[in-house]
Amino acid sequence: MQPMIDWNLFSNPAPLINMASRSFARLGERRVKPFGFSIGQLPVVYLLRHGGAMSQKDLARQAKTEQPSMAQMLSRMERDGLVRRAPDPDDGRAQLISLTEAALEKLPATRAALDEGNQHALAGFSEDEVQMLVGLLRRLNENLDGMVAREE
Amino acid sequence: MQPMIDWNLFSNPAPLINMASRSFARLGERRVKPFGFSIGQLPVVYLLRHGGAMSQKDLARQAKTEQPSMAQMLSRMERDGLVRRAPDPDDGRAQLISLTEAALEKLPATRAALDEGNQHALAGFSEDEVQMLVGLLRRLNENLDGMVAREE
DNA sequence: GGATATTATATAGGCTCCTATATAAATCAA
DNA sequence: TTGATTTATATAGGAGCCTATATAATATCC
Numbered sequence: 001m002q003p004m005i006d007w008n009l010f011s012n013p014a015p016l017i018n019m020a021s022r023s024f025a026r027l028g029e030r031r032v033k034p035f036g037f038s039i040g041q042l043p044v045v046y047l048l049r050h051g052g053a054m055s056q057k058d059l060a061r062q063a064k065t066e067q068p069s070m071a072q073m074l075s076r077m078e079r080d081g082l083v084r085r086a087p088d089p090d091d092g093r094a095q096l097i098s099l100t101e102a103a104l105e106k107l108p109a110t111r112a113a114l115d116e117g118n119q120h121a122l123a124g125f126s127e128d129e130v131q132m133l134v135g136l137l138r139r140l141n142e143n144l145d146g147m148v149a150r151e152e
Numbered sequence: 153m154q155p156m157i158d159w160n161l162f163s164n165p166a167p168l169i170n171m172a173s174r175s176f177a178r179l180g181e182r183r184v185k186p187f188g189f190s191i192g193q194l195p196v197v198y199l200l201r202h203g204g205a206m207s208q209k210d211l212a213r214q215a216k217t218e219q220p221s222m223a224q225m226l227s228r229m230e231r232d233g234l235v236r237r238a239p240d241p242d243d244g245r246a247q248l249i250s251l252t253e254a255a256l257e258k259l260p261a262t263r264a265a266l267d268e269g270n271q272h273a274l275a276g277f278s279e280d281e282v283q284m285l286v287g288l289l290r291r292l293n294e295n296l297d298g299m300v301a302r303e304e
Numbered sequence: 305g306g307a308t309a310t311t312a313t314a315t316a317g318g319c320t321c322c323t324a325t326a327t328a329a330a331t332c333a334a
Numbered sequence: 335t336t337g338a339t340t341t342a343t344a345t346a347g348g349a350g351c352c353t354a355t356a357t358a359a360t361a362t363c364c
Contacts (some may be wrong), residue, residue, distance in 0.1 A: 007263065009198055013282070014176045014270055016289040019216060021173035022351070023296035024166045025320090027304070029352080040320050046161055057342060064171060069321050071344060076319075093329045093342040111159065118166055120304060121295050125288075130165070133288045136281060137168040143273050144175035152179070152272060174321075177350090181322080192350050209312060221351050223313060228349075245312040245359045309362070315355080322349080331340070 013140065024121070031117045035110040036102075041077055042114075044070075044097075048083075051104060053096040055088065064145075165292065176273070183269045187262040188254075193229055194266075196222075197251065200235075201259060205248040207240065216297075 009015045028039040037045065043063035047054060054062075060070035074097060077083040082103040088094035122130055146152075161167045180191040189197065195215035199206060206214075212222035226249060229235040234255040240246035251259075274282055298304075 007198060007201065009195065010290065011286055012270060013172075013274070013285055013289060014180065015195070016286065016293060017169055017172050017176060020165075020169050020289060020293050020296055022216075023293065023300055024169060026352075027296065027299055028166065029319095030303075038319070043161065043167070046159060049159065055342075064174075065320085066322060067343075068323085068345080073320075075344095088342095091330075091342080095343080117299075117304075118164060120299055121292060122165070123295050124291065129288060132284065133165055133292070134163055134168065136277075136285045136288070137165060137172060138162065139276065140273060140285070141168060141171050141175065143275050144172055144179065147179055147269075147272060148175055151182075152269075178322075181349095190349070207312075217350090218352060219313075220315080220353085223315090225350075227314095240312095243312080243360075247313080305364105307362100307364090309360100311360075312358085314357075317352105317354090319352080320350090322347105324346085326345070327343080329340100329342080331338100333338080334336090 027117050027121070028114060031113045032110050035106045035113070036080065036082070037106070037110055041073060041082065044073060044077065044083070045099065045103065045107065045110075048097065048099045049104075049107060051098065053086070053098040055094045056097060057094070059097060179269050179273070180266060183265040184262050187258045187265070188232065188234070189258070189262055193225060193234065196225060196229065196235070196249075197255065197259065197262075200249065200251045201256075203250065203256060205238070205250040207246045208249060209246070211249060 025039050028042075032039055032042070043065075044059055047059055047062055056070055056074060057067065059074070060067045063070065065073075074083055074085070078085060081100055084098050084100055085095045086098070088096050125133070177191050180194075184191055184194070195217075196211055199211055199214055208222055208226060209219065211226070212219045215222065217225075226235055226237070230237060233252055236250050236252055237247045238250070240248050277285070
């Protein structure tokens with residue numbers, strides 16, 4: 001039970017993380033747009049980067065989004081020629097999703113543009129500080145994942 | 153120019169922050185919903201928590217969202233009886249927005265519920281680690297804000 | 305004072321997410 | 335083998351965010 005002192009949005013991780021997330025999204029959007037991607041698509045791109053194929057379900061699980069979010073995303077990506085859907089020969093319900101050649105070709109340049117932006121975001125951070133931040137964020141995500149799973 | 157080694161989503165701050173942000177939002181939503189709020193409204197609630205009134209423009213600036221996002225949010229909040237819009241006597245274009253009594257009454261319980269969730273998210277973190285995380289996030293946000301402002 | 309900027313909101317359109325629910329194929333059990 | 339359950343995707347509906355643009359009121363500058 002902590003005292004009901006007045007609230008400071010900027011000393012809690014949650015709002016700081018929300019702000020950072022939105023800023024990263026806006027900046028990332030600008031950087032990947034020239035290559036025909038949008039920022040939310042990157043987890044899918046990442047998972048399929050070697051040219052392999054995955055089901056929608058596996059993509060959703062590994063990208064940690066809900067299945068309907070993934071379905072919608074894949075529809076847009078298919079519409080934009082980034083992704084191909086093929087019926088799974090072993091399961092009539094499922095699809096196998098893979099990146100198109102066009103998408104694969106644009107990957108290296110896209111990633112370079114994005115990396116450059118991420119470097120700028122960490123201007124003034126020592127290597128140790130970056131590692132510290134990443135480590136703390138990983139632990140935070142582990143806690144959060146558990147809470148989401150337990151419906152806490 | 154760094155080597156094009158294979159990509160790891162989990163050693164970059166940006167995707168980790170995006171994941172954490174989404175988890176916080178999902179968990180926070182569950183916690184504040186019983187009180188009639190939704191998680192995205194909290195910056196507005198926070199800014200108006202003492203019963204004062206602000207223009208939409210000031211709310212948007214201080215909550216660091218774009219004006220149209222704020223306009224939409226306020227429409228929903230007005231619809232839900234959380235906020236009141238009054239014409240600004242000094243400026244025919246502007247409105248003065250304030251929380252309704254109903255919203256003000258539910259504030260303490262809402263904040264308590266949210267704080268509890270945030271504590272759980274930081275389970276296993278020492279006080280120093282929390283301060284470290286907050287400090288690093290603040291610096292990161294400063295960088296990001298600058299980049300957004302400079303259209304970088 | 306009247307034309308021209310600037311400023312405060314509003315609207316349109318789209319993306320990324322979420323929850324809840326429907327549909328269709330596969331699996332399991334009796 | 336058929337009926338019930340589980341599983342993979344789809345659809346509906348909505349929040350929250352963004353960019354681009356329209357509208358209306360205020361300021362500014364001849």
